[in-house]
Amino acid sequence: MTIRSLTLGLVAAALVPAGAAFADDSDGPNLLENAGFEIPIAKTYSTFGEASRNGEFALDSGWSLKMFGCFCAPFNGNGAVSIYDIPVVGGSVYRVGAAALTPAGDQIRNGSWGGIKVEFKDASNTVVAIGERRILEGYDPKMPMEEWIPADFIAYAPENAVSATIVPVYLQAGQDDAGAMYLDDMLLASTKRNAEKPLVNPNFDNGVDYQYLVFPTFNGWTEQYGNVFFDDFNFINGPHSAGMFGSFPDYDGDGQCDPGGVSGLGQIIPDIFEGDQVTLSMSAYTPAPDSIVGTDNFVLQKIEFLGSDPSAPIDSIAGTVMDGTGAFDNDTWHFAEISGTAPAGTTSIRIVAQIVQPDCGAGSIRIDEVDVTVGSGGGGPVACPGDFNDDGVVDGADFGFLFAAWGACAGCAEDLNNDGFVNGIDLGEFLAVWGECPDDNGGGGGGGDPGDCPDCDCCEANGNTSCSDQACTDAVCAVDAICCQFGWDSICAGIAEDECNGCAGP
Numbered sequence: 001m002t003i004r005s006l007t008l009g010l011v012a013a014a015l016v017p018a019g020a021a022f023a024d025d026s027d028g029p030n031l032l033e034n035a036g037f038e039i040p041i042a043k044t045y046s047t048f049g050e051a052s053r054n055g056e057f058a059l060d061s062g063w064s065l066k067m068f069g070c071f072c073a074p075f076n077g078n079g080a081v082s083i084y085d086i087p088v089v090g091g092s093v094y095r096v097g098a099a100a101l102t103p104a105g106d107q108i109r110n111g112s113w114g115g116i117k118v119e120f121k122d123a124s125n126t127v128v129a130i131g132e133r134r135i136l137e138g139y140d141p142k143m144p145m146e147e148w149i150p151a152d153f154i155a156y157a158p159e160n161a162v163s164a165t166i167v168p169v170y171l172q173a174g175q176d177d178a179g180a181m182y183l184d185d186m187l188l189a190s191t192k193r194n195a196e197k198p199l200v201n202p203n204f205d206n207g208v209d210y211q212y213l214v215f216p217t218f219n220g221w222t223e224q225y226g227n228v229f230f231d232d233f234n235f236i237n238g239p240h241s242a243g244m245f246g247s248f249p250d251y252d253g254d255g256q257c258d259p260g261g262v263s264g265l266g267q268i269i270p271d272i273f274e275g276d277q278v279t280l281s282m283s284a285y286t287p288a289p290d291s292i293v294g295t296d297n298f299v300l301q302k303i304e305f306l307g308s309d310p311s312a313p314i315d316s317i318a319g320t321v322m323d324g325t326g327a328f329d330n331d332t333w334h335f336a337e338i339s340g341t342a343p344a345g346t347t348s349i350r351i352v353a354q355i356v357q358p359d360c361g362a363g364s365i366r367i368d369e370v371d372v373t374v375g376s377g378g379g380g381p382v383a384c385p386g387d388f389n390d391d392g393v394v395d396g397a398d399f400g401f402l403f404a405a406w407g408a409c410a411g412c413a414e415d416l417n418n419d420g421f422v423n424g425i426d427l428g429e430f431l432a433v434w435g436e437c438p439d440d441n442g443g444g445g446g447g448g449d450p451g452d453c454p455d456c457d458c459c460e461a462n463g464n465t466s467c468s469d470q471a472c473t474d475a476v477c478a479v480d481a482i483c484c485q486f487g488w489d490s491i492c493a494g495i496a497e498d499e500c501n502g503c504a505g506p
Contacts, residue, residue: 026191026192026417027095027189027190027191028189028190028191028417028419028421028423028425029189029419029421029423029424029425030187030188030189031086031087031088031164031188031189031190032082032086032166032186032187032188033082033084035185035186035187036058036059036060036061036063036064036184036185036186037053037061037063037064037065037184038061038062038063040053041053041065041080044082044083044084045080045081045082045083046080046081046083047079047080047081048077048078048079048080048081049067049069049070049076049077049078049079049170050067050068050069050070050078051065051066051067051078051079051080051168051170052065052066053065053066054066054182056103056182057101057103057146057182058182058184059099059148059184059185060184060185061184063184064101064182064183064184065079065080065168065182065183065184066180066181066182067079067114067168067169067170067180067181067182067183068106068170068172068179068180068181069112069170069172069175069177069178069179070172071172071175071176072175073175074172074173074174074175075171075172075173076171076172076175077169077170077171077172078169078170078171078172079167079168079169079170080167080168081165081166081167082165082166082167085163086163086164086165086166086188087162087163087164087408087420088120088157088161088162088163088164088190088420089157089161089190089419089420090157090158090159090160090161090162091157091158091159092156092157092190092419092420093154093155093156093157093190093191093192093193093200094118094131094154094155094156094157094164094188094189094190094191095152095153095154095155095187095188095189095190095191096116096118096131096133096152096153096154096155096166096187096188097116097133097150097151097152097153097185097186097187098115098116098135098150098151098152098168098183098184098185098186098187099135099148099149099150099151099183099184099185100114100115100135100136100148100149100151100181100182100183100184101136101146101147101148101149101181101182101183101184102114102136102143102145102146102179102180102181102182103145103146103180103182104145104146106178106179106180107138107143107145107179108136108137108138108143108170108177108179108180108181109138109177109178109179110138110139110173110174110177111138111139111173111174111177112137112138112170112171112172112173112174112177112179113134113136113137113138113170113171113173114134114135114136114168114169114170114171114181114183115132115133115134115135115136115151115168115169116132116133116135116151116166116167116168116169116183116186117130117131117132117133117166117167117168117169118130118131118132118155118164118165118166118167118188119164119165119167120155120157120158120161120163120164121161121162121163121164121165122160122161122162123160123162125163128158128160128161129155129156129157129158129161129207129219130207130208130219131153131155131156131201131206131207131219132169132206132207132208132219133151133152133153133205133206134205134239135149135151135183136149136181137239138173138177138179148184150185152187153201153205153206153207154191154193154200154201154206154220155200155201155206155207155219155220156200156201156219156220156222158222164188166186166188168183168186170183189419190417190419190420192417193269193270193271195271195374195376196373196374196375197371197372197373197374198269198271198372198374199220199267199269199351199370199371199372200219200220200267201218201219201220201221202369202370202371202372203235203236203237203240203241203368203369203370204218204221204230204240204241204242204367204368205237205238205239205240206219207219207220208230208240216228216265217229217230218230218242218265220267221242221265221266221267222266222267222268223264223265223266223267223268223350224264224265224266225247225262225263225264226244226246226247226261226262226263226264226355227244227245227246227247227248227263228242228243228244228263228264228265229242229243229244230242230243231243231366234285234287234366235366235368236283236333236368236369237368237369241285241366241367241368242265242353242366242367242368243364243365243366243367244263244264244265244353244354244355244364244365244366244367245263245290245355245362245363245364245365246261246262246263246297246355246357246360246361246362246363247261247262247263247357248261248357248360249261257360258360259357259358259359259360260357260358261356261357261358261360262354262355262356262357263354263355263357264300264352264353264354264355265352265353265354265367266350266351266352266353267350267351268306268310268348268349268350268351269348269349269350269351269372269374270347270348271347271348272305272342272346272347272348272349272374273342273346273347273377274342274343274344274345274346274377275341275342275376275377276341276342276346276374276375276376276377277339277340277341277342277374277375277377278303278339278340278341278342278349278372278373278374278375279337279338279339279371279372279373279374279375280301280302280303280337280338280339280351280370280371280372281301281335281336281337281338281369281370281371282301282321282335282336282353282367282368282369282370282371283321283333283334283335283336283367283368283369284299284321284322284333284334284336284365284366284367285331285332285333285334285365285366285368286322286324286328286330286331286363286364286365286366287330287331287364287366288330288331290362290363290364291324291330291363292322292324292355292361292362292363292364292365293324293328293329293330293363294324295324295325295359295361295362295363296324296325296358296359296361297324297355297356297357297358297361297363297365298320298321298322298323298324298325298355298356299320299321299322299323299353299354299355299356299365299367300318300319300320300321300352300353300354300355300356301318301319301320301321301336301338301352301353301354302316302317302318302319302338302350302351302352302354303316303317303318303338303340303349303350303351303352304316304349304350304352305340305342305343305346305349306346306347306348306349306350307345307346307347308345308347310348310350313350314343314344314345314346315340315343317338317339317340318338319336319337319338320336321334321335321336321367322334322336322365324361324363333368341377342377351370351372353367353370384433384437385416385429385430385433386398386402386416386429386430386433386434387437388401388402388413388414389401392436392437393435393436393437394430394433394434394435394436394437395434395435398430399430401413401414402414402422402426402427402430405422406422406423407421407422407423408420408421409421409422414426416429416430417429432487434487434489435461435487435489453465453466453467453468453488454468455468456468456488457503458472458473458476458493458496458500458503459493459496459497459500459502459503460493461488461489461490461492461493462488464487464488465483465484465487465488466484466488467488467496469500469503471500472496472499472500472503475496475499475500476492476495476496476499476500479495479499480492480495483495
């Protein structure tokens with residue numbers, strides 16, 4: 001094995017934290033210490049309620065966190081809170097996860113549930129956002145027993161977030177509800193939005209502030225106004241939907257409602273460019289006891305195309321999901337979809353869900369299953385990540401920049417995956433773009449679109465992942481796998497000269 005192949009192996013190993021089966025290739029390293037409770041809890045976590053390190057059930061290390069209720073009051077919480085520093089980069093997204101198990105004969109029951117929570121904090125240590133995922137629910141008739149259930153979700157760290165706290169938690173809903181759960185293999189890692197499905201928390205399920213101590217209520221939906229709440233009774237897939245009712249504004253201060261009330265949620269999605277095709281859909285519901293049917297209230301969905309000034313959209317597309325004056329049934333989910341193409345100057349979009357109250361009408365609605373799909377129009381900026389000295393080539397000179405910045409380096413160019421650290425993950429991304437930078441037409445070496453290249457000379461660097469002779473390609477990649485994984489560079493060409501008889505064939 002060559003030294004370079006060994007380096008690739010180390011990078012690949014760093015991509016997936018040990019035991020975290022739900023980790024993705026785009027994830028950074030696990031930021032959590034003692035994620036599997038391998039060492040005594042007191043060194044890294046402060047417990048509350050009934051929670052302790054236990055060896056009865058475990059995934060990898062022989063230990064897990066056991067939690068059960070105190071049988072002292074309804075809705076009592078039990079779990080642990082991280083007590084070490086977990087730095088995060090504001091404006092980034094993170095994958096949060098864990099695996100949970102409930103034992104047969106002592107399974108959690110009724111409304112009790114357990115899962116994993118992350119709290120994002122600002123420089124003053126104030127919680128500015130919450131993300132949470134229920135992994136086991138006592139109400140679930142299909143809940144497996146004595147089986148580890150992995151679960152994860154994507155959480156957004158607001159722009160002013162600088163640190164995080166991780167909280168494994170079990171809620172005993174009824175004072176007499178029996179049951180215990182075990183939690184293991186926790187994960188908190190920087191990640192990337194799905195380019196085609198970039199919306200965070202589309203179902204309002206991952207990150208609800210039950211006590212409304214943090215604003216906004218739903219993780220990822222950083223814009224919230226009027227009267228917005230969560231509903232854990234009316235939803236499509238559960239456990240929540242977003243509820244709204246009119247804002248009943250009093251613009252003139254006379255104590256009476258004035259026309260023009262609006263309540264809603266908004267989420268900004270970055271990296272949308274000219275020509276991208278954006279489709280937005282959602283479902284809306286109005287409950288019979290508090291229906292908007294018979295009023296002039298309506299539910300609006302909107303895509304706003306944003307440029308350099310997010311407060312002044314370049315363009316927008318809007319559509320009605322349901323209308324109180326129309327033929328819409330109560331207690332029924334109504335689906336609607338809109339789409340449009342990003343105009344010139346677009347760099348991001350704002351997704352909006354609203355209840356509009358033209359004339360102080362009563363009634364409430366629920367929103368669920370919001371979906372955003374983006375089809376690339378090829379209008380993104382031409383970039384050359386890894387070319388730190390801007391000479392048009394990613395090479396050894398840039399390699400020096402990368403290692404000079406090794407370690408904590410939030411916001412620096414060498415932090416290619418934007419997780420606040422320069423490490424093996426960035427090294428892997430750096431090697432993937434080795435060679436000449438792409439030009440405006442998509443040409444160039446390692447920054448192009450590597451793939452089969454039936455016309456490429458095996459003895460010359462071509463930036464693709466093969467050459468014209470398949471047998472020679474196989475022989476070269478048997479020596480150095482990078483050639484068929486990241487790009488055919490001068491090293492690959494040199495191997496071809498040795499392995500393929502000067503490119504006359506192996």
